[in-house]
Amino acid sequence: MHGKKEKLMSASMPHFAPIAALLFLGTVLVLGISLLILLYGAVRRSAFFAKLGAGAGITIAAGYFLLLAGVSLASSEQTLPPDGWKYFCEIDCHLAYSLVSAQTTAALGPELQQTTPHGKYVVLRVKTWFDERTISPRRGNGPLTPNRRKALLVDDTGRSYEPSPEGQFALAGSGDRSTAMSQALRPGNSYTTDLAFDVPKRARGLRLLLIEDDPETRFVIGHENSPFHKKIYFDVETLARKNQKGAEEAGSKP
Known part of the structure; x- marks a missing residue:
């Protein structure tokens, strides 16, 4: 495949x-x-x-x-590089997720109504793609509603952070065109979702953990939600440095 x-x-x-x-x-x-x-x-x-x-x-x-x-x-931990894909099985098809953008900022929202974090905001853009190559021969072109997802930002100490409600509200107020991860999509379709995390300024080694949020997955053999199973992460730190370097190079051009 x-x-x-x-x-x-x-x-x-x-x-x-x-x-x-x-x-x-x-x-x-x-x-x-x-x-x-x-x-x-x-x-x-x-x-x-x-x-x-x-x-x-x-x-x-x-x-x-x-x-x-x-x-x-017997499982092993994995950290996907920038542009890597994490696939979730939906029985007769697969949805793929990729971290496409990562940046840090001291404030979010319109200039006159900015929201400041307790530490720093880490804003991630995640792409959801219905990989049409993974559908079964009997499946048509009907839309698929993804199972519930949960996003956590994890630092090098193992501490995890959920998306900031204030940060998400500020993103929406700034005209962000983010699509909820619960949005249905057809084979071949994709969309992006922006997530804002409020983390301490000294947080290092950040990685994104995107998992299924259904309780029954804890009892599925080989699932990362099952007890003692290692996780599959996205490398946030490397992508953030890459995005920052690209922005600095673009700003230095005449």
Whole structure:
């Protein structure tokens, strides 16, 4: 699906998504059946069915969580470079995200109504792209509404920061044409979303963590939201320096 160079610039979440989804759904189904057998045994006062349901449920649950923990502990952390893509599986297609711009500023908003941060604002622009090459043959050209996303800015101490409500309001007031990440899009379409974070002035080694915000993903094998699993980040620091250098070079030209 991708060339060798593109593979080095992308990462997918969760790994082996179809298999992980089948394992999750299959386990839920078997646990449900085990619970019904247990209830049947309790109602009929049958020790055999009660033990069968309880034993099957405990065995399946223990095996699943051992596999979940094992895969998580074997995972490795990744930091995508500028222009790298992070893919999220939507079962029959994939949405890709890329960090396209990063800059720091001491204030946001119109000149006469500027909002100042407690430390410094880090403004990121994230691109969402519905990669048309990843759709299944049976899927049409209908729109897809992305699953919920959560964006966190993480520094080199591990401290994380959510988007600043005041910063987001200031961006909107300055005529920002940002599109919400919940906006539906068709195969091949894309849009950008601007995010403003208020971080301490001394914050260093900043990286963006963009994850799914659905609670069930914590129980999907190979998903970065599962316990002990390492994360996939975007390199904010390198892109911010690159953008700053480009702005300085443009400003120095006659």
